Ligand SMILES: Nc1ncnc2c1ncn2[C@@H]1O[C@H](COP(=O)(O)OP(=O)(O)OP(=O)(O)O)[C@@H](O)[C@H]1O
């Protein structure tokens with residue numbers, strides 16, 4: 001691991017120089033200000049972050065600290081009020097809605113706390129959805145969706161609708177959907193937030209498997225033992241990075 | 256290649272979304288069908304309306320009256336010339352009038368005419384029995400005139416010292432001047448009184464414009480005659496036709512608006528209900544264009560299905576209404592289809608305006624937060 005313990009990438013440093021080779025996510029002084037009426041909420045106040053290819057990062061922090069806001073920016077679901085963001089070496093902080101949509105489709109796999117599956121569609125169709133938007137031919141689409149569903153252990157649940165699946169199975173469908181376009185990063189905002197502890201362990205095992213296969217994963221969680229599955233834990237407080245260190249498990253693995 | 260594939264997928268999604276959302280789609284489809292059906296029925300009737308109304312109006316009798324000056328009665332052959340100057344479906348009949356005295360000594364108007372022509376011209380006359388063709392001394396007696404004569408069966412009339420005997424074969428009742436007249440064949444009257452015909456009554460089928468045109472033509476050909484439309488009939492006819500047109504336009508517009516509002520409500524609900532779904536599709540990489548296309552495709556599919564069903568239902572309704580009111584069938588008019596199609600597409604487009612705005616403004620980040 002290239003990182004020292006503890007890693008310091010708080011507001012004091014700057015990433016203005018942009019990405020180095022091998023870095024998937026680089027943010028420089030990222031701000032997000034929400035305007036509500038005459039009130040302004042600075043959800044992020046200058047976040048500097050570097051995440052390398054194949055890293056497994058957990059983002060922790062108290063409620064309201066800006067974790068989801070940061071995930072939305074990293075996931076190109078929203079644009080920063082200020083600062084720059086390089087995804088895979090490209091500056092994406094100034095792109096328009098449709099360009100961002102294309103990047104989300106190609107580069108990012110989302111896993112949400114509330115699953116966010118289409119309620120009336122089968123597992124297979126839910127997983128095919130991202131492929132529809134980039135014009136993958138039907139036969140290939142179905143084949144790939146089936147393959148990914150099988151890889152998450154849902155080979156026998158392709159024709160089930162979300163309400164015919166357990167919470168854990170739904171989250172597996174969502175993970176399959178996140179994987180189907182072979183994205184550069186997988187973003188998961190509290191993926192175990194709606195699951196019991198046994199199912200959470202299964203889902204975390206799946207993430208570990210994905211990481212072992214070389215996927216880059218960024219995961220938001222409240223729970224320290226979930227965060228421990230990651231290699232690196234970034235702590236957000238009041239909209240800035242307050243801590244950045246290797247996880248205990250990872251530390252113990254270090255010589 | 257990639258484009259057409261995307262389109263195919265959108266069609267697949269359309270199929271899924273329509274099928275999955277049966278109840279909503281169904282209510283929008285019903286509304287679209289109603290609009291197309293009503294528009295088809297009204298427009299189909301409308302296409303036939305003028306002919307039908309004018310046909311109805313023919314039964315009201317003459318709408319043009321030609322009168323010769325008092326000192327110069329109509330020459331022989333004028334009627335034939337008038338008929339040649341008019342469209343083939345016009346009807347004309349000439350009349351000669353003389354004031355005679357009955358066997359009771361009461362003066363009465365004796366009218367000479369061609370019964371066959373009068374019967375066609377004034378189909379609204381109530382006559383219990385018309386004289387047979389070529390019956391030279393048969394007469395029909397007006398309801399009031401019947402009271403002026405002693406023997407209502409064997410008529411005896413006198414004019415300038417000359418008398419005539421006629422058989423009354425029928426009783427006439429119109430509610431007008433005709434009721435106090437006695438009608439007989441023109442030849443009989445002329446032979447008896449020496450009075451030549453002075454009036455030609457004409458029935459020109461068609462609206463006010465047609466009648467005016469016919470009058471202009473007649474005036475040009477017969478400058479010596481006084482030619483006048485039966486105002487209340489010609490004007491009444493065009494007024495009724497105009498009002499019926501206005502009524503139909505009004506009904507179509509009203510129904511289109513009602514349907515637009517109902518479809519708007521349905522489409523809006525269908526977007527608002529699926530805000531999260533649409534937000535998710537955006538998050539997964541659906542562009543504004545793709546989502547909008549998918550949604551509009553849904554609206555257009557509903558509009559087209561509505562037109563297909565509505566055209567069949569509306570044509571059937573027009574046929575039934577026409578049978579019931581005019582006793583003639585109105586066949587489906589294919590020419591109505593483009594108008595109905597355009598109407599429904601406009602309704603769908605109007606109804607889609609608000610939902611499309613909602614769709615554009617959807618922020619995936621805010622909607623996917625959970626809760
Ligand atoms: N759409 C929004 N409009 C206005 N304010 C917002 C919006 N989204 C978030 N905020 C505010 O920004 C701050 C950060 O919110 P965020 O959702 O990022 O927190 P979080 O760390 O994810 O919290 P939690 O752990 O509870 O999910 C909060 O104060 C929140 O109220």
Ligand SMILES: [Mg+2]
Nearest residue numbers: 067068069189
């Ligand atoms: Mg959050």
